[in-house]
Amino acid sequence: SGGREAMSYDVVVVGAGPAGLAAAIRLKQLCRDADTDLSVCVLEKGSEVGAHVLSGNVFEPRALDELIPKWRQEDTPIRVPVSSDKFWLLTKNKAWTLPSPFDNKGNYVISLSQMVRWMASKAEELGVEVYPGFAASEILYDENQIVTGVATNDVGIAKDGSKRETFQPGVELRGRMTLLAEGCRGSLSEKIIRNHKLRESGQGQHQTYALGIKEVWEIEEGKHKPGSVIHTVGWPLDSKTYGGSFMYHLDDRQLAIGLVVALNYQNPFMSPYDEFQKFKQHPAVRTILDGGTVLQYGARTLNEGGFQSIPNPVFPGGAIIGCSAGFLNVPKIKGTHTAMKSGMLAAEATFKTLVEGSSMELYWENLKKSWIWEELYRARNYRPAFEYGFIPGIALSALERYVFKGKSPFTLKHGIPDHEATDMASLHSPIQYPKPDGQISFDVPTSLYRSSTNHEHDQPPHLRLRDPTVPERVNLPLYAGPESHYCPARVYEYVTDEKGDQKLHINAQNCLHCKACDIKDPKQNIEWTVPEGGGGPGYTVM
Numbered sequence: 001s002g003g004r005e006a007m008s009y010d011v012v013v014v015g016a017g018p019a020g021l022a023a024a025i026r027l028k029q030l031c032r033d034a035d036t037d038l039s040v041c042v043l044e045k046g047s048e049v050g051a052h053v054l055s056g057n058v059f060e061p062r063a064l065d066e067l068i069p070k071w072r073q074e075d076t077p078i079r080v081p082v083s084s085d086k087f088w089l090l091t092k093n094k095a096w097t098l099p100s101p102f103d104n105k106g107n108y109v110i111s112l113s114q115m116v117r118w119m120a121s122k123a124e125e126l127g128v129e130v131y132p133g134f135a136a137s138e139i140l141y142d143e144n145q146i147v148t149g150v151a152t153n154d155v156g157i158a159k160d161g162s163k164r165e166t167f168q169p170g171v172e173l174r175g176r177m178t179l180l181a182e183g184c185r186g187s188l189s190e191k192i193i194r195n196h197k198l199r200e201s202g203q204g205q206h207q208t209y210a211l212g213i214k215e216v217w218e219i220e221e222g223k224h225k226p227g228s229v230i231h232t233v234g235w236p237l238d239s240k241t242y243g244g245s246f247m248y249h250l251d252d253r254q255l256a257i258g259l260v261v262a263l264n265y266q267n268p269f270m271s272p273y274d275e276f277q278k279f280k281q282h283p284a285v286r287t288i289l290d291g292g293t294v295l296q297y298g299a300r301t302l303n304e305g306g307f308q309s310i311p312n313p314v315f316p317g318g319a320i321i322g323c324s325a326g327f328l329n330v331p332k333i334k335g336t337h338t339a340m341k342s343g344m345l346a347a348e349a350t351f352k353t354l355v356e357g358s359s360m361e362l363y364w365e366n367l368k369k370s371w372i373w374e375e376l377y378r379a380r381n382y383r384p385a386f387e388y389g390f391i392p393g394i395a396l397s398a399l400e401r402y403v404f405k406g407k408s409p410f411t412l413k414h415g416i417p418d419h420e421a422t423d424m425a426s427l428h429s430p431i432q433y434p435k436p437d438g439q440i441s442f443d444v445p446t447s448l449y450r451s452s453t454n455h456e457h458d459q460p461p462h463l464r465l466r467d468p469t470v471p472e473r474v475n476l477p478l479y480a481g482p483e484s485h486y487c488p489a490r491v492y493e494y495v496t497d498e499k500g501d502q503k504l505h506i507n508a509q510n511c512l513h514c515k516a517c518d519i520k521d522p523k524q525n526i527e528w529t530v531p532e533g534g535g536g537p538g539y540t541v542m
């Protein structure tokens with residue numbers, strides 16, 4: 001394979017998120033207990049662990065209690081217990097308090113980006129090799145089509161394909177077992193799911209998604225209430241669009257604020273970024289932010305498919321863990337605890353397979369017996385109920401919660417896949433979003449600066465068009481170029497060329513790795529692939 005250097009491990013983990021790190025830690029614990037050893041490495045495409053991790057985050061410690069029972073006695077970034085839980089229905093100028101459907105007693109407000117850094121240090125203490133700046137771009141197979149690891153792409157290739165001075169060939173990381181922990185819409189995971197037909201052999205339905213846009217603010221002392229949790233629904237989203245906001249108070253006067261918009265929205269003119277800017281101008285929200293400053297900006301997709309969309313997570317040579325498989329609990333808006341637990345279950349099966357000659361089917365079997373399965377089963381009808389609109393959705397989900405308690409005799413199906421849900425532009429009119437005021441709402445360049453996103457400019461494009469004529473032939477004339485509206489980094493821009501024709505220009509170096517384009521493009525014409533390792537956002541408090 002092109003004279004690439006190869007390194008061999010017992011277990012190769014792709015992605016240093018909560019799933020990948022929990023798996024690595026659990027593996028080393030099992031080795032320690034059995035007085036044996038397995039070599040484990042974790043690859044991370046971010047320049048540092050946590051640099052690409054963006055979440056809410058209200059953390060449910062159930063999985064961590066199982067993984068590191070004494071974590072409360074350590075110095076961890078999990079230090080702000082939830083102190084209050086509010087739920088608002090927003091209309092344009094008012095906030096109506098509703099009973100909170102959440103039960104966050106015993107949970108914590110954290111920065112997940114910081115938590116994974118701590119987890120990585122725990123993993124390293126146990127002997128795990130963690131490699132930030134390594135982006136896995138290729139799956140390695142043996143002659144029997146069994147996965148034998150991954151490879152990183154060559155670094156230092158120019159846009160035109162020639163080698164730059166900085167050229168370095170990719171590296172092969174061979175593993176007796178490969179665990180894919182790439183998070184929501186993993187680029188290698190999606191390939192594996194397709195090639196091995198893992199959706200068909202799992203729960204059967206397609207995955208559905210939402211896009212979360214987030215900022216961390218430093219707000220005025222008097223307005224800051226550590227542990228305070230607020231969720232909102234309603235304005236500014238239209239009643240056909242599923243979504244809502246979150247405001248979580250951390251410590252040090254920090255406030256995590258974000259808007260989550262389901263990607264099966266219909267209006268191609270909709271811009272989740274601008275909806276978020278609008279949301280912050282709501283009188284009830286603005287008063288919290290006034291006088292504060294933004295520390296960081298970012299965006300990331302999350303799964304909403306839940307139980308119906310769980311794929312068979314086992315393939316020959318490895319398994320998929322965390323949000324790459326999709327274990328997020330939608331009514332809780334939490335996927336960290338389930339991502340960790342799935343990593344732990346896969347680690348236990350990996351250990352049994354490599355040391356005792358068992359098989360990875362054990363992971364799939366134990367997953368079905370675990371609390372992840374039970375949680376997601378109970379929650380299964382919540383999100384699809386909103387296919388019938390906001391009010392029926394609220395009614396049905398309340399019925400599920402208070403009457404059936406997850407035991408209803410039916411399982412609702414998801415609607416059409418997100419990319420098919422986009423309407424033709426002719427059915428809608430363009431949306432005029434208010435101009436940012438530079439105090440509460442900001443333009444994209446200002447926000448991008450706060451995401452610290454950066455890519456080597458001279459490299460082959462990591463956003464690939466399967467058919468380069470589709471943007472000008474289909475996306476622009478029929479759908480008003482939705483990628484120029486939904487991308488939270490304005491990577492996609494239609495610009496007029498010398499001939500007066502509108503052409504798609506891709507500013508790939510601004511990409512936030514949110515994966516929305518890979519999901520929402522109407523013709524699924526955009527493929528998100530990993531750029532050179534280390535490129536992308538530089539989150540520290542997300």
Ligand SMILES: Cc1cc2nc3c(=O)[nH]c(=O)nc-3n(C[C@H](O)[C@H](O)[C@H](O)COP(=O)(O)OP(=O)(O)OC[C@H]3O[C@@H](n4cnc5c(N)ncnc54)[C@H](O)[C@@H]3O)c2cc1C
Nearest residue numbers: 015017018019045055056058136182183212322323335336
């Ligand atoms: C806006 C928002 C709010 C949320 N709020 C909450 C909440 O309040 N509570 C909660 O519990 N959950 C919440 N979640 C969900 C939670 O963030 C996820 O469930 C969780 O992060 C999933 O963990 P993971 O390890 O599977 O993936 P991730 O956390 O996404 O980590 C994946 C890692 O793999 C790396 N990676 C990906 N591909 C490659 C590759 N090919 N090569 C090398 N590295 C790679 C990524 O850079 C990343 O570091 C929220 C999510 C979002 C987007």
Ligand code: SF4
Nearest residue numbers: 487511512514515517
């Ligand atoms: S280019 Fe795609 S992955 Fe990158 S920020 Fe835009 S929508 Fe997200």
